[in-house]
Amino acid sequence: MNHKAFDAIVKLDLIHQGDRVCAALSGGADSVALTHFLWKNREQLGITLTACHLNHCLREEESFRDQRFVEDFCRERSIPLTLRTVDIAALARKNGLSVEECGREERYRLFEELCAGEHSLVATAHTQSDNVETVVFHLCRGTGLKGLTGIPPKRGKIIRPLILATREEVEGYCQREGLPYVTDSSNLQDVYSRNRVRHRVLPELEAVHPGAKEAIARLSRTLALEEDFLEEEGRRCLDSIRLGEDCSRPGFLALHPAMQGRVLALLLKERGLEVTAQRLTQLMGRAEAGEGQVSLPGGWIFAASPTTLAFLEESAQQSGESIPLPREGLPDFSIQSASGKQLSFWELQDCEQIKNFIQKKDSRLKNILDYDKIYNTVLIRHRLPGDAIQLVGRGCQKSLKKLFNEEKIPPWKRPGLWVLADPEGPIWVEGFGAAQRVAATGETRQGLEIKEGEDNE
Known part of the structure; x- marks a missing residue:
């Protein structure tokens, strides 16, 4: 695991001298290995290390057992720790979310707060195994090229130094270093869809074709490179058809269909709007017709004419001053x-x-x-x-x-x-x-x- 973590840090440009890195520490094997690796190599990496832990209050006494373990782990190594406790189940009911969605939102809210403060980066313990599970999950649910790239090694100030290591390699690191860790009992149950992919789908794929997980990981890395190139090409195409705040419809229609979808996705992202297949289909229909409008969240309207495509704010249309x-x-x-x-x-x-x-x-x-x-x-x-x-x-x-x-x-x-x-x-x-x-x-x-x-x- 050591050399793969160093490879990820160097080749994927994750950490630099002087960074203040906060390790997301749940207490499981992956996060313990990550935190220990960063702590052990902190001088070589030139970083200041802290840790954070979110108690989800989902497993009664077990959740507080995990918290106590994390506190002891950090205290023994003099790692400053940020703790937060959130009743995820209650919050999920209140906001109409699944427990998985709500937990993820709260974790990343904590990460954003830490990065907005004195921390340069937050390191999470996602592994290559997590990435493979994500790719398969996206494929089954329905996705585009972006979804098949899996978990990015870096997104903003969130980094994933273990993304090239498998779960087996991480557990081997813990064994060699004599590191204790806790096991989340919910990870052993097939209640959650990701667990079913981990426990049922991937073992079957390995049985059909040994090495399937490694092949999926390679595919994900290859597609990530191609996605980066196509994203840059999409931006170039968008710039080529801009008419001030609007876009040329003839110029848009002259683009390759793959680039048309990317251009529309970029325009949605510029306005903070979610990109979905259904939404892209709606916008593409108006663009091809050269007429009509599509109402979007946040007071936005997508409008098409024979010559132009535009995103407008409803307030601009309703001004009576x-x-x-x-x-x-x-x-x-x-x-x-x-x-x-x-x-x-x-x-x-x-x-x-x-x-x-x-x-x-x-x-x-x-x-x-x-x-x-x-x-x-x-x-x-x-x-x-x-x-x-x-x-x-x-x-x-x-x-x-x-x-x-x-x-x-x-x-x-x-x-x-x-x-x-x-x-x-x-x-x-x-x-x-x-x-x-x-x-x-x-x-x-x-x-x-x-x-x-x-x-x-």
């Missing part, structure tokens, strides 16, 4: 929509500059209004039912709805577009420009320029 535009202090005034786009407003007193824009047909001209043609108070708002505008150079007035349809503005973007309106109606629309009746001309003496963009500094 209306802001009066001040007549004074315009250079210091700007607003920001829920999507992050910023509009700033500038007063133009230079008539020659406006004439120069007209002469050169400068694109900025469409966003310059004649202040003297605006009636009374100007409101900055979003589209309202019945809004219509006659744009510069257009022969007739059109409703904003018709205008957006003609210009193929995706439905989800329409509610967030800004509109300037005076008492007679819209005088400027974001992305379209000024109304004919207030547009700047060569006779304009005082102009109002609207600058659009993410950052108008």
Whole structure:
């Protein structure tokens, strides 16, 4: 076990000189071997070692027996110990979780708290045997390539130095070092699905093909390398189709189907959303159709149009704010929509500059209004039912709805577009420009320029 643990630490880049490592110590053979290995080699590794133990209160007296064992083990070796006691069964009932799920959540909550404090890393005692069981369990339950990679050697600040060693090798280490350990009686029962895989499925696989467990472990390591490459390729593909906050639908459809799924998964992860096969199927259906929306947790909406794919926050679609535009202090005034786009407003007193824009047909001209043609108070708002505008150079007035349809503005973007309106109606629309009746001309003496963009500094 020794050389495999050192191999994992070096080849998988798990520990560095100066790290403060906390060993997750349950009292079982695996965690005892891990903690003893780190303690014995702490000077060679250049680490400061502590330990933590979570009492799950699941096995009555046995749980407290384990806790006392851990306390004695650490005290004999002067290893600082963090203890926590949680009634996992009661908490699982309260939160509607299985005991297994709840226990795992609480363990990793403790690990996160330790890593957020003074600890560099938390080391758990997962072995190659645990990894093989995980791969088989995922395969039976249904999984993708990621699930077949098994338990990662490192995830954030959680490391697994024994991931290349088998359970038999770990128990052999304990025997050679004369290390006592406790046995969790629940690990001997086939009540839990993982135990059934360990006690029934894997022995049958070994009977059919000796060396099956080692073959599964090799497969897991190979797939982990390929998964890393494909994840990088997925990010490259995503970057290639980004259109600001949205994505190009034609670009997305041109990707290999395997990359399409990865791109959608990355977009979900960016927003903190769980990636499931059902969810990916829903999003893929909308993307292929080029229309429609999918409501997602956390107030997110996935929307598709013939040209773009977007993730929107519902709050951005439901904004009904209306802001009066001040007549004074315009250079210091700007607003920001829920999507992050910023509009700033500038007063133009230079008539020659406006004439120069007209002469050169400068694109900025469409966003310059004649202040003297605006009636009374100007409101900055979003589209309202019945809004219509006659744009510069257009022969007739059109409703904003018709205008957006003609210009193929995706439905989800329409509610967030800004509109300037005076008492007679819209005088400027974001992305379209000024109304004919207030547009700047060569006779304009005082102009109002609207600058659009993410950052108008």
